[in-house]
Amino acid sequence: TLELARSYPGLVQAAVLIDTGLYPQPDMTGRSGGFGAVLHAMINQLTGPDAKDAFRRMYEGFFSPHCDPATARAAVEDAMRTPLEVAIAELEAMGVSTEEIADGIGQPVLWLTATRADQDYILRHLKDVRFGQVVGSGHFPQLEVPEQTNGMIATFLDQLH
Numbered sequence: 001t002l003e004l005a006r007s008y009p010g011l012v013q014a015a016v017l018i019d020t021g022l023y024p025q026p027d028m029t030g031r032s033g034g035f036g037a038v039l040h041a042m043i044n045q046l047t048g049p050d051a052k053d054a055f056r057r058m059y060e061g062f063f064s065p066h067c068d069p070a071t072a073r074a075a076v077e078d079a080m081r082t083p084l085e086v087a088i089a090e091l092e093a094m095g096v097s098t099e100e101i102a103d104g105i106g107q108p109v110l111w112l113t114a115t116r117a118d119q120d121y122i123l124r125h126l127k128d129v130r131f132g133q134v135v136g137s138g139h140f141p142q143l144e145v146p147e148q149t150n151g152m153i154a155t156f157l158d159q160l161h
Contacts, residue, residue: 064138
């Protein structure tokens with residue numbers, strides 16, 4: 001989403017980012033800690049002998065204990081249809097400096113999270129950002145607490161006009 005907004009400012013009027021991160025170029029070797037180490041560990045799990053089970057556990061861990069079990073189960077089963085090569089490629093593609101991408105974005109952004117965001121840090125990289133935080137959700141607020149998520153998006157869009 002960040003790259004789309006940066007690359008096509010005439011096409012993207014505003015962006016909504018849901019439970020994402022902003023970070024410098026990660027060290028994908030896993031030696032330096034931080035987000036790169038997390039990505040490295042996740043990729044290693046998906047290339048190991050129990051990769052499918054690891055992928056399932058990883059995905060199950062994205063949901064809050066408060067999430068409707070049927071919602072979480074459906075999302076996990078949907079994710080399990082993703083070929084491991086695609087899941088790994090997605091994780092590898094996250095090995096970019098989202099800071100640098102964000103620095104080139106001028107459009108309004110809604111930064112919506114399930115946990116507290118470091119707003120000062122984000123404000124150093126996005127020129128026009130509004131923050132929202134849902135309650136009682138894991139990594140997928142749009143699935144777990146859609147009323148809160150949709151309400152914040154609607155308010156954000158109303159403020160653009």
